[in-house]
Amino acid sequence: MIDIIRQYNRWAGENKNLISKALTSASGSGGPLVPQHLEAIIANAVPRISPELAMVTPKYDAQSLHEFNRMTALGGIGGAMGESATTPTTQPTFYRASVQLKVIRRKGATTNFLQDSSKRNIDAAAANIEAQLTSHVYDLANYIIYGNAGTTSNPYEFSGLDTFITTNRTQNARGGAVPTSLKILDDMLDANYERQGMMHRKAFVMSPQMLSKMSQLLTNVRLNQGLSGNLSQVDVPGGWRLNAYRDVPIIVSGAMRPKTTMGAVVATSANAGGTIANNLHGFFRVAAVTRDGETLASAECDVDVGAGGAGNVHTMILTWAANTNAYRYKIYVSTATGTEVLKHVIPGFTYDANGTITGSTTTTIAGVKSWVSDASGNVTSVTFLSTPVTAGAEVATACQADVPLTATGGISPEYIFLWDMDEFQGIGRLPYTNQGGSQFNGLVTIEDLARTDDFLPFLIKSYCALADSFEATCSVNRGLRVE
Numbered sequence: 001m002i003d004i005i006r007q008y009n010r011w012a013g014e015n016k017n018l019i020s021k022a023l024t025s026a027s028g029s030g031g032p033l034v035p036q037h038l039e040a041i042i043a044n045a046v047p048r049i050s051p052e053l054a055m056v057t058p059k060y061d062a063q064s065l066h067e068f069n070r071m072t073a074l075g076g077i078g079g080a081m082g083e084s085a086t087t088p089t090t091q092p093t094f095y096r097a098s099v100q101l102k103v104i105r106r107k108g109a110t111t112n113f114l115q116d117s118s119k120r121n122i123d124a125a126a127a128n129i130e131a132q133l134t135s136h137v138y139d140l141a142n143y144i145i146y147g148n149a150g151t152t153s154n155p156y157e158f159s160g161l162d163t164f165i166t167t168n169r170t171q172n173a174r175g176g177a178v179p180t181s182l183k184i185l186d187d188m189l190d191a192n193y194e195r196q197g198m199m200h201r202k203a204f205v206m207s208p209q210m211l212s213k214m215s216q217l218l219t220n221v222r223l224n225q226g227l228s229g230n231l232s233q234v235d236v237p238g239g240w241r242l243n244a245y246r247d248v249p250i251i252v253s254g255a256m257r258p259k260t261t262m263g264a265v266v267a268t269s270a271n272a273g274g275t276i277a278n279n280l281h282g283f284f285r286v287a288a289v290t291r292d293g294e295t296l297a298s299a300e301c302d303v304d305v306g307a308g309g310a311g312n313v314h315t316m317i318l319t320w321a322a323n324t325n326a327y328r329y330k331i332y333v334s335t336a337t338g339t340e341v342l343k344h345v346i347p348g349f350t351y352d353a354n355g356t357i358t359g360s361t362t363t364t365i366a367g368v369k370s371w372v373s374d375a376s377g378n379v380t381s382v383t384f385l386s387t388p389v390t391a392g393a394e395v396a397t398a399c400q401a402d403v404p405l406t407a408t409g410g411i412s413p414e415y416i417f418l419w420d421m422d423e424f425q426g427i428g429r430l431p432y433t434n435q436g437g438s439q440f441n442g443l444v445t446i447e448d449l450a451r452t453d454d455f456l457p458f459l460i461k462s463y464c465a466l467a468d469s470f471e472a473t474c475s476v477n478r479g480l481r482v483e
Contacts, residue, residue: 050141051251055203056430056466057423058441061101066431068467070097099465101433102149102158103355104139107449108132109457125456129446136444136460138291142327144430144466145205145255145417146289150394152365154328154347156355158465161417164427166398167472168418172479174338174403176413179480182217185245188418188475197473200422203249207257207414211250213482215242248418255293257414258405262288262298265320271309274316274385278307282316282388283334285404288326288348296412297332297404300340315383322378323348329379332404333388342402344369344392349377368392402478413479420473427474432464 059066075090110125118124147160168191185204192202206214218240242250265286269276281304285297298320305314318331326348332340350361350373357377364370369392371382391400405413421428434445443464449457 050137052141052144052205052253052255053137053440053443055251055419055421055428056144056443057421057428058443058464059423059429059431059467060442061431061433064101064433064463065098066101066465066467067096067098068429068469069094070469071425097467097469099158099431099467100149101431101463101465102143102156103461103463104136104143104157105459105461106132106136106139107457107459109452109455112454112456115456125458129458129460132458132460133439133444133446136462137440140443140462140464141255142289142291145253146293146327147466148328148345148394149465150345150392152368152392153345153394154349156347156351157327159468160466161419161427161474162415162476163396163399164466164468164471165417165474165476166396168475169398169401170475170477171401171403172413172477174479175406175408176411176479176481178483179213179217182214182245184416184477184480185214185418188416188477189246189248191475192418192420192473195425195470195473197420197422197425200420200426200473201428202418202420202422202426202473203251204245205251205253205256205415205417205419207254208252209257209482210414210416210480211242211252214245214250215240218242251419255291256416258294258296258407258412259292260290261296261407262286263321263323265298265301265318267301267303268317268319269303269305270315270317271305272313272315274314274383275312276305276314276316276384276387277312278305278314280305280314280316280387280389281335283337283340284318284388285332285340285406286318286320287330287332287404288323289328289330290323290325291327293415294330294405296407300337302337315385316388317381317383319381322374322376322380324376324378326378329382330402330404331382331388332402335389340404342395342399342404343388343390344382345394346371346379346382348379349373350379351377405479408481409483411481411483413481416477416480418475420470422473423467423469425470425473427466427468427471429467429469430464431467432462434461434463 071094073093075092108128110128114124143157144160146162147157148163149157149159283302285300287297288295328348329346331344333343334340349357350363352358359373359375359377362372369384371379373379420426423429432443437445443462445461447459449459
């Protein structure tokens, strides 16, 4: 196979700006990348670089368990003393923390027939690699922001900002709150500065719509301009498009604002197999977490287990249509209508004993919940064996105040993160152990595999995890909307 790492697209040197157009997928044409009567066009071999992935600090580690020192307290006070005094010994407090690196891989293959039949117009193998690499980067970016590696969420992925940030976590009212001043950003920065984060590398992460809103709140900008050799002040009413605030850069991310709504969820109960008490009435909303972030929550559904059957043996079951784009699901629960809060996070897939995504398999966490999937491995239902109002271990106490994202007047509430990327006093270190990295500072490796039949197979892989050295310098404001 052509050396994929070095010769990724054989036409890239001739023209990097042209992108392959939609080619025919008509029956008998040999596939959508095989042109019929189109001019020769090359594929764009430069995938969209994820700003989230580009901001982390990669650290190579030659072991699967990355260990680091997490400081919990400074040395004691009391430095003033007499000239002949004995100097007291004080020590800062550290503990040895660790994060388990996760295996993140995907394979692809291009048939020789497709490669040969399209070679006058497009490098089909390069286009395939580009598409797979882009998908791989989306996976990593999702884990960095929304990953949850808890035992009952998804132990095969690594945890991200939405899971780690608990100290400075602001939850707005159901339906979202409209910011009226830039104090929201000031409060996030002030919380960072209070923990000596002034000189740390950090950034705001928000949607393009929220960036526009924040820019509009900067109602007046004063510029000094030179006119005929003299400086003149010019007021620009109506704000200025921000690329930073108080010298902190703003990263625009499409994963901060919901773009879709979770489909209908049906709640039922059974009078055997669990430990839920008689007459418990549960209210539920479910949200999927996809490449575009957390979706708007499903419409509220509810179920009353009643008093049928033997006492205190009931289960509650939530069922929905498969969502092939879901990495995981957030389940909001309450015993009263309109008051659901986050209680559980479950994976979007079922796995076999080796961690391979597999369908029609039931995964059970004893005494808590179980979930089942369709034939492709997409989770389609969850059964609560004990009361669902009790939060799962995968939901931190601070996150249990999160309410489902629901639109107001058609406008979705969304997230803003202040991400402190200091690798020692923030959440900026991403250790990895895959060698021979060829993309994103070594975090991603692309390698060719042994030829299989009439295919050119390749592998894209990362062995990594985000290290939560100190989460209290970061902030998240959840449930803001632009109008």
